[in-house]
Each structure stands twice: as C-alpha cells, then as structure tokens.
Amino acid sequence: MLRFKSIISRIVFLHIVAVAITSILMSLALSWLLSFATDNIHDKAMQEQAVSVGNRLGLDSDGRLQLDLPLDLLGLYSQAYGRYSYAVIDDKGTVLFSSLPDHTALFPADTRQAPVEFLHHRRGNATVFGASVKKTIGDQTVWIQTGEDLANRDVLTDDIVADFYRNVGWITLPILLVLLLADIAIFRRALRPLREASEIAEGIAPERPGVRLPTEAIPREVRPLVSAVNQGLDRLEEGFRIQRDFTADAAHELRTPLAVLRSRIDLLEDPKMGDALRHDVDGMAHIISQLLDIAELDTLALQPGEKADLQAVAAGIAEFVAPLALAQGKDIALSGPTEPVWVRGNAEMLGRAIRNLAENAINHTAPGSTVEFVVEDNGTINVLDRGPGIGEDERKLIFRRFWRRDRRKQGSTGLGLSIVQRIAELHSASITVENREPSGACFSLKFVALKS
Ligand SMILES: Nc1ncnc2c1ncn2[C@@H]1O[C@H](COP(=O)(O)OP(=O)(O)OP(=O)(O)O)[C@@H](O)[C@H]1O
Ligand SMILES: [Mg+2]
Structure with a gap:
C-alpha cells in the first residue's frame, strides 16, 4: 500500500x-x-x-x-x-x-x-x-x-457532441489542477504556524523550561496536540522546579548543622584534631555552596539591559583570591585596559564564574608560578595558569557536573566548571580552553561587549 x-x-x-x-x-x-x-x-x-x-x-x-x-x-x-x-x-x-x-x-x-x-x-x-x-x-x-x-x-x-466530449476533459483538467494548486497553497499556509511552533519547540531545554508553544495560530484540528504538549511541559517544569527546590533546600538545611559542627570543633581540646576537622568541614561547606550556586543558577535569568564592568569584577575577584594563592606560595597578576570594559551581564554572576576559574587555576598552577587575569576590551577575560593543562580528551568532560580528574582530592566537587558554563550560557558568552607552552591552561570567557 x-x-x-x-x-x-x-x-x-x-x-x-x-x-x-x-x-x-x-x-x-x-x-x-x-x-x-x-x-x-x-x-x-x-x-x-x-x-x-x-x-x-x-x-x-x-x-x-x-x-x-x-x-x-x-x-x-x-x-x-x-x-x-x-x-x-x-x-x-x-x-x-x-x-x-x-x-x-x-x-x-x-x-x-x-x-x-x-x-x-x-x-x-x-x-x-x-x-x-x-x-x-x-x-x-x-x-x-x-x-x-x-x-x-x-x-x-454530431461534431458538437464529439468536440464537447473531447473538450470537456481538457477544460476540467486545468480547472481541477488550479484547484489542486490552491489546496496546496491553503495547506501550506495552514501548516505554517505548526512549522513556527516546531522551531520554538527546538528551543525547549532544561535551562529554558518556561518555553510554551503558541496555540493561537495553530489550526483547530491540531490544537489539541499542541495544547497537550504544553500541558506536558507544564508538568515537566513543575517536576523540575520541585527537584531544584529540593537541592536548594537540602543545601540550605545542611548549613545549620555545619555551623553547629564548626562551633563544637572550636570547643575541642586537641588543636591538631580541631584543625583537621575544620578542614573537613570547610570542604563540606564548599560542596554545599557549589550545590546552592547550581540550584540558584538553574532558576536565574539575565535581566534585559543589565551590564557589568568586566575589568572591575576581575579586579575584585583577584583581590578576593589573592590570600588563597599566597597561602599556597603562588602569585596573582591582573592586566587589562585602564578603561572599564562594559559587557552585557550581571556582576555577581560574572564574579562567580571568574572566581571558579581563578580557584581552579590557583589549585593547579605550579608552586611559585603566577596565575594571570587578562581582560581584553572586546569583553574577554582569560585566566592563565602554569599547571598541567587540560588534555584534548578532557575538554568536554571538565564541564560535566561532578567530573574531576582526581576523585580523591579533598574539597573538589567537580561543580565549578559546570557553574562557569551555566553562567556563560545565561550571558550568551562563549567559553574556550587552550593549553599553554610549555605548560598550563588558558580559560577564556568571551562576553557580549557593550559600546560604552
Ligand atoms: N586550570 C586547570 N588545570 C588543570 N585541570 C583543571 C583546571 N581546571 C579544572 N581542571 C580539572 O577539571 C576538573 C573539574 O573542574 P571543576 O572546577 O568543575 O571542579 P573542581 O575544581 O574539581 O571542584 P569545584 O570547582 O566544584 O570546587 C577538576 O577537578 C580538574 O581535574
Ligand atoms: Mg573548580
């Protein structure tokens, strides 16, 4: 058939x-x-x-x-x-x-x-x-x-009859063909809203759970299908929200017992044991803070017209992470234009992304080396280190949640780069990684630069 x-x-x-x-x-x-x-x-x-x-x-x-x-x-x-x-x-x-x-x-x-x-x-x-x-x-x-x-x-x-017989066929044929063309045109028109809906549907993703298909222009015959898809998306979004809220609530709830734990450790008599436990608790606090960031970023959307000075944000973060670097015998250097570098974005989120890149760089750069922040006036920030670099085969893996090269390493959750990637996505920014000669990695975040 x-x-x-x-x-x-x-x-x-x-x-x-x-x-x-x-x-x-x-x-x-x-x-x-x-x-x-x-x-x-x-x-x-x-x-x-x-x-x-x-x-x-x-x-x-x-x-x-x-x-x-x-x-x-x-x-x-x-x-x-x-x-x-x-x-x-x-x-x-x-x-x-x-x-x-x-x-x-x-x-x-x-x-x-x-x-x-x-x-x-x-x-x-x-x-x-x-x-x-x-x-x-x-x-x-x-x-x-x-x-x-x-x-x-x-x-x-007789001739009229015979002619008629022949001509009727030839006349009806083009008329019906014109009808056919008209039908095709009508149908294409009727299907256009469906094509538009499909294009919108292509944009449905976990980070855009609010997307719904427009039903106004959809032909009545197909509308039930489109409405059903929208209702399905409603339920998915609700499920998503519950899950996200759960992560955020769980992370929040863990903060109090951690604070209690920390104060109890302070009461310990053995200072060595106290330091070790404090280190563990810091690690746990870091995990919780990364989890909270992830949960929060899932719900965040950039406000239209929001802008930030990339240069100032980078300077703030450099200052913030300097003690961490110094504690490990490493240096921080910041270079960039003297003018502000305005980009489309939220300063707080930009800071979180740069902080994660900086922490990674500090953690991986060789002792005695310098982690460099280089801001460019086209809206790019590069974070360079002198560590082992990122292998070709790892370039996709590093952005996965909970992926880390060394699972035994304390205080490393594997969430940092997925947070950076999510922030980049929210800002329509691109993130690239390259290795440096003779060693080291260079992470670049390119934001949308604004004129003034
Ligand atoms: N600058 C770097 N040089 C070498 N390897 C890196 C660098 N940055 C990240 N990595 C590797 O990628 C992994 C994932 O990084 P990511 O920032 O996502 O997680 P993390 O640093 O392990 O934990 P978190 O950032 O949540 O504390 C790291 O565990 C590390 O193995
Ligand atoms: Mg990290």
Missing part, C-alpha cells in the same frame, strides 16, 4: 485520483446529456416534418386522400437527396403514400396507438430514425411517418 509521510503529498495524490475520475465522469455525463438533448431536437424536428407533411394531405372530390407536396418538400424527400423520407399509412397499415422507391412504410413496427411515436428501423445498412404522427382527415385516420437516415445525420450536431 502507498504510504505518504507528508500531508501535502497525500493531498496531491488523492487530488490527482479525484481529478482523473472527475474529468472522465464529467465528460461522460455531459456528453450523454448533450446527445440526449440532440436526440430530443431530432425527434422534435421529425415530428414537425410529419406535421408539415400532414398539412399537405387533403381529400379530393371523390373523398380520396391526396398528398400535394410543394417543391421544397419534394426536394427534401427526393431519392437523390436520400437523407429524409416519409410515408403515410392508414389505420390498417396500408401504405398510402411513400417517398421510398419500393413504396413501403418507414417503420413496419409502427403500432399506430399513440398520437405521436418516435421509432427507428434498420433499412439495408442504414438506420432510419423518425416519428409517426396520427392525423384525422374527414372520417379517415392516417399516420404520417417521417425519418432521417442517420448515416446522413446532421454533421454539425
């Missing part, structure tokens, strides 16, 4: 079948109607001829029937012309007058019952079609038969 994936090709196929059937049926019906009409005209003409022949019948002085045809009628019924013929028969069937050479009736089967009858009769290899009309003259009743040899039938009417 034929299967069409597209509605339009299905319509085209059905239309072509319908066009073919309609043109055949239409031309058949019309030609039948036309030939019926011409037959009718022919019958009428024959009846009129019989009447005019009848009008020429009269009685002579002896009371016998006489037929006195004028010249034009004589010509019409002449043997030479051969097309028309007449005969007059009485109520017993005796032929009184006949234009036929053998002086016979035109229609031997004439029942002579009805006042007007239409008959046909095969004579030799010709078929004579005609009428038999009753007429009473004095006390005599006669039937006047007139006929036409259809081999000679009016060529004009």
Whole structure:
C-alpha cells in the first residue's frame, strides 16, 4: 500500500485520483446529456416534418386522400437527396403514400396507438430514425411517418457532441489542477504556524523550561496536540522546579548543622584534631555552596539591559583570591585596559564564574608560578595558569557536573566548571580552553561587549 509521510503529498495524490475520475465522469455525463438533448431536437424536428407533411394531405372530390407536396418538400424527400423520407399509412397499415422507391412504410413496427411515436428501423445498412404522427382527415385516420437516415445525420450536431466530449476533459483538467494548486497553497499556509511552533519547540531545554508553544495560530484540528504538549511541559517544569527546590533546600538545611559542627570543633581540646576537622568541614561547606550556586543558577535569568564592568569584577575577584594563592606560595597578576570594559551581564554572576576559574587555576598552577587575569576590551577575560593543562580528551568532560580528574582530592566537587558554563550560557558568552607552552591552561570567557 502507498504510504505518504507528508500531508501535502497525500493531498496531491488523492487530488490527482479525484481529478482523473472527475474529468472522465464529467465528460461522460455531459456528453450523454448533450446527445440526449440532440436526440430530443431530432425527434422534435421529425415530428414537425410529419406535421408539415400532414398539412399537405387533403381529400379530393371523390373523398380520396391526396398528398400535394410543394417543391421544397419534394426536394427534401427526393431519392437523390436520400437523407429524409416519409410515408403515410392508414389505420390498417396500408401504405398510402411513400417517398421510398419500393413504396413501403418507414417503420413496419409502427403500432399506430399513440398520437405521436418516435421509432427507428434498420433499412439495408442504414438506420432510419423518425416519428409517426396520427392525423384525422374527414372520417379517415392516417399516420404520417417521417425519418432521417442517420448515416446522413446532421454533421454539425454530431461534431458538437464529439468536440464537447473531447473538450470537456481538457477544460476540467486545468480547472481541477488550479484547484489542486490552491489546496496546496491553503495547506501550506495552514501548516505554517505548526512549522513556527516546531522551531520554538527546538528551543525547549532544561535551562529554558518556561518555553510554551503558541496555540493561537495553530489550526483547530491540531490544537489539541499542541495544547497537550504544553500541558506536558507544564508538568515537566513543575517536576523540575520541585527537584531544584529540593537541592536548594537540602543545601540550605545542611548549613545549620555545619555551623553547629564548626562551633563544637572550636570547643575541642586537641588543636591538631580541631584543625583537621575544620578542614573537613570547610570542604563540606564548599560542596554545599557549589550545590546552592547550581540550584540558584538553574532558576536565574539575565535581566534585559543589565551590564557589568568586566575589568572591575576581575579586579575584585583577584583581590578576593589573592590570600588563597599566597597561602599556597603562588602569585596573582591582573592586566587589562585602564578603561572599564562594559559587557552585557550581571556582576555577581560574572564574579562567580571568574572566581571558579581563578580557584581552579590557583589549585593547579605550579608552586611559585603566577596565575594571570587578562581582560581584553572586546569583553574577554582569560585566566592563565602554569599547571598541567587540560588534555584534548578532557575538554568536554571538565564541564560535566561532578567530573574531576582526581576523585580523591579533598574539597573538589567537580561543580565549578559546570557553574562557569551555566553562567556563560545565561550571558550568551562563549567559553574556550587552550593549553599553554610549555605548560598550563588558558580559560577564556568571551562576553557580549557593550559600546560604552
Ligand atoms: N586550570 C586547570 N588545570 C588543570 N585541570 C583543571 C583546571 N581546571 C579544572 N581542571 C580539572 O577539571 C576538573 C573539574 O573542574 P571543576 O572546577 O568543575 O571542579 P573542581 O575544581 O574539581 O571542584 P569545584 O570547582 O566544584 O570546587 C577538576 O577537578 C580538574 O581535574
Ligand atoms: Mg573548580
């Protein structure tokens, strides 16, 4: 069986079948109607001829029937012309007058019952079609038969019928094809909102759970499907929200017991044990803060028109992480334009992204080396270190949540770069990683720079 994936090709196929059937049926019906009409005209003409022949019948002085045809009628019924013929028969069937050479009736089967009858009769290899009309003259009743040899039938009417039959097909075909084109155009128009909805649907993603398909322009027949998809998205968004809230709530809830734990550690008498435990608690606090950041970023959207000075944010973060670097015997350097570098974005979020990159750089750069912050006036910030760098095969993995090269490393959750990536996404910024010679990594965040 034929299967069409597209509605339009299905319509085209059905239309072509319908066009073919309609043109055949239409031309058949019309030609039948036309030939019926011409037959009718022919019958009428024959009846009129019989009447005019009848009008020429009269009685002579002896009371016998006489037929006195004028010249034009004589010509019409002449043997030479051969097309028309007449005969007059009485109520017993005796032929009184006949234009036929053998002086016979035109229609031997004439029942002579009805006042007007239409008959046909095969004579030799010709078929004579005609009428038999009753007429009473004095006390005599006669039937006047007139006929036409259809081999000679009016060529004009036949031609019209034949032409009609041919032309109807040719006329209906283009009309129906125009209809088909109109249908395709209508359908394409009707499907356009669906195409637009599909484009919107392509943008549905976990970070954009609020996207809904527009239903106003959607054809009524498909609207239930689109509404059902929207309702499904509502439920998904709700599920998403519950999950996110749970992460945020859980992280929040953990903060209090951690604070309690920290104060209890302070009460410990063994300072060595206290330091070790404090370090563990700091690690846990870091995990919780990263989890909270993730949960919060999932709900955040950038306000339109928000802008931040990348240079100032970078300077703030450099200052913030400097003690951490110094504690590990590493240095921080910041370079960039003296003018502010305005980018589209939220300063707080930009700071979080740069802080994560800076912490990674400080943690991985070799002792005694410097972590550099380089701000460019095109809205880019580069964070460079002198660590082991990122292998080709790791470039995708590092942005995954909870991925880290060394799982045993304390205080490392593997969430930092996924936070950076999410912030970049929210800012339509791009993030790239490259390795440095002879060693080290360079993480670049390119934000959308603003003119002033
Ligand atoms: N500058 C870098 N040099 C070398 N490796 C890096 C660098 N930055 C990140 N990585 C590798 O990528 C992993 C993932 O980094 P990410 O910042 O996501 O998590 P993390 O630093 O381990 O934990 P968190 O940032 O949540 O404290 C790190 O564990 C590390 O193995
Ligand atoms: Mg990190």
